[in-house]
Amino acid sequence: MSNSRILKNTLALYTRQIIxxxxxxxxxxxxxxxxxxxxxxxxxxxxxxxxxxxxxxxxMASATQRFFSFAMCLEVFSTLLPAVALEQYSSEKAKQALVGINEKFANRNYT
Structure with missing residues (x-):
């Protein structure tokens, strides 16, 4: 990125902020x-x-998504249900779906 483009963008942002x-x-x-x-x-x-x-x-949605991604990366699916899923998804069908997903992914070998 050229210096003149950075300068132009910086001036535009400062002008916008002042307005x-x-x-x-x-x-x-x-x-x-x-x-x-x-x-x-x-x-x-x-x-x-x-x-x-x-x-x-x-x-909260961003934090939940990060927690889900981190737990899935570590393949620690048992932590998803008590920590976040029960708090975020209160309906019984959502809880059952998450248990099913946990059972489905827990038996996979990703190597």
Whole structure:
């Protein structure tokens, strides 16, 4: 990758970030002016809570996928059920399917 392309991309990212900061500061001013200080506090708490709830499923899915991949690589399928599968998949059919997969892969020889 050439230096001019890196410089151009860096400048584009910084420009984008500066524009986002100005838009955020302006919208903060408008929202604070419309809601007032008390209602803005409630708005801020609710927004933080919703953001937290939106973040958790994605991060938990990523962590679960990594754990599954790591356990499958080590061929330690017995750890999948108690550690993650029972927590993530609460329906009985999903539990039975994971037990079937565990039995299917546990008897394979990958050498």
């Amino acid at each position: 986002i900061i100005f838009i955020t500061l302006y919208s903060l001013r408008v929202v604070l002016n419309e809601l007032g200080t008390d209602d803005y506090g409630v708005y801020s708490v609710i927004t933080g809570f919703v953001t937290l709830l939106a973040f958790l499923p994605g991060s």
